[in-house]
Amino acid sequence: MTRPQLILASASPRRLDLLARIGVVPDMVRPADIDEAPEKGELPGPHAQRLAAEKARAVAEPGALTLAADTVVAAGRRILPKAEDEATARRCLELLSGRRHRVHSAVSLIDATGTARHRLSTSIVTFKRLTAGEIAAYLASAEWQGKAGGYAIQGRAEAFVRFLSGNHSGVVGLPLFETRALLLSAGYPLG
Template sequence: MLYLASQSPRRRQLLEQIGVDFRVVDVDIPEQRALAESPREYVSRVAREKALAGLAAIREPRAFVLGADTEVVLDDEVFGKPADAADAAGMLRRLSARVHEVISIVWLVGRDGEWTDTSVSRVRMPELDDAAIAAYIATGEAFGKAGAYAIQGHGATLIEHLDGSHSGVMGLPVFETVRLLRAHGLMGA
């Protein structure tokens, strides 16, 4: 049986969309970047810790747990979820007219091993003025999202160019996830 160690509705939606049978396991992992930890190492560690915490909470001997984390990175700085509207506006101002990376890493863990895959996307936003930023924040979408935007909603209007995985920017890179699940017999061909 496959479990998803995430409360993210987007991750659940993406797994459902590709026809994966799974259950959700609730985990609470602190998301704090360690000193000298690269953005990629940080995202990988958090995703792995989610999966391992999920596995520890499940009694099924043949269970597999999927953990994922996605972060927006600009100039080696990880943009987490904004604390409030001012924080969201600050993030969007910094992303304006720039190319940033979205790192999305998936870990699949079971009693007999751990496997991972990574998606790195490059996203360019156009120049955003204060009115555009305020209008977007007013939609409510900026909250609870890394980098203060959601590519699957109104945030799509903030994306000038995407080089990479749309689903990876949403929070679960579907291609990489399917590759992991198929390799371990958790999804048909």
């Protein structure tokens, strides 16, 4: 059996790194250009699922597998933005300081016949109470840029995590357990 062509609908280097951990190297990387704004009243988990599905549909090709993902950081029902500036990152970190939050990481796979499969991983993360100095030092690292919720758990922010229940790779941006299951179900060979 020949391995089907795999398209990754993401420009994220973290997702490429995570796929490599399970022995997967996409044949093509084709970021999807979609509107990622939440719909009115949309909850965080369904928002992540909708975006992952839309990204997969946006770049899918007949006969190929298309893998897409989206990660949403949520404080209660509130969807935190991707931090594009320092002020946004500061607001996110101040909000998450000393609290529990959820990270929803959705994966969508469109198989060679056009059938779509979806999975959602939800993890609970609790940050320690952050001091003003810790927030300032983290902001100075610039690690927060473009990150959902203003932090990267795979970097310096991991030291802020007092508790994690769920999938570490999902918090990074691609839940490997769910991704592997989707790929196998679509006939993609994995060791």
